[in-house]
Amino acid sequence: MSIRQIATFAAVLCAFTTPAAFAATHWQNHHPRRVEVNERLANQNRRIHAERREGEFTKSQARALHTEDRQVRHEERVMASHDNGHLTRADQRALNQQENAISHQIGR
Numbered sequence: 001m002s003i004r005q006i007a008t009f010a011a012v013l014c015a016f017t018t019p020a021a022f023a024a025t026h027w028q029n030h031h032p033r034r035v036e037v038n039e040r041l042a043n044q045n046r047r048i049h050a051e052r053r054e055g056e057f058t059k060s061q062a063r064a065l066h067t068e069d070r071q072v073r074h075e076e077r078v079m080a081s082h083d084n085g086h087l088t089r090a091d092q093r094a095l096n097q098q099e100n101a102i103s104h105q106i107g108r
Contacts (some may be wrong), residue, residue: 023032031080031085031086031087032089033086033087033088033089033091033092034076034080034085034086036092037072037076037087037092037095037096037099038076040075041069041072041073041076041098041099042094043097044065044069044103044106045066047068047103047107048062048065048066048069049105050105051106058093063103065105065106067069068098068102068105069102071099072095072099072102075095075098076091076095079094079095
C-alpha cells in the first residue's frame, strides 16, 4: 500500500466515524461528574414520559417538568464551560439539589 492509499483510507475512515460517539466515550472516561448529572437528567426525562403515559401528569405539567430539566441541563453546560469542560464538586452538588427537587415532583 502506498502512502497516498493509506492517507485516502484514513480520510474515508475519519469521515465515517461519528464525532459524537467518540466524544461520548472520551466524556465518560474524563468527565464523570458531567456523565452522572446527564444520566440523572435522562432518567428523569424517561420518568416524566412514563408518568405522562400513565395519566399521572397533564400535558402542561409534563411540559413544565421538561422545562425545568432543560434549565438544569443548560446550567450544567454553563458551569462546565467555566471550568474547561469539568464540573466541580460544588457544581455537581448544586445540580443534584435541583435534580432532587424535580425528582420529588415526578414521584408524587
